[in-house]
Amino acid sequence: MAILGISAWLGGELVDRLGVGVDRDAGLDAPSSLRPTTAPSRIGEV
Secondary structure, three states: OHHHHHHHHHHHHHHHOOOOOOOOOOOOOOOOOOOOOOOOOOOOOO
């Protein structure tokens, strides 16, 4: 539990204080960075 608490605190510091991974210009309807916006192309496809 101590490791979980410390890692959560450190993650909060990265996001809140340093702004790591936060796009201040993103709105509520911003696309997800976890899903690709287009289908990935195949290697060698012309």
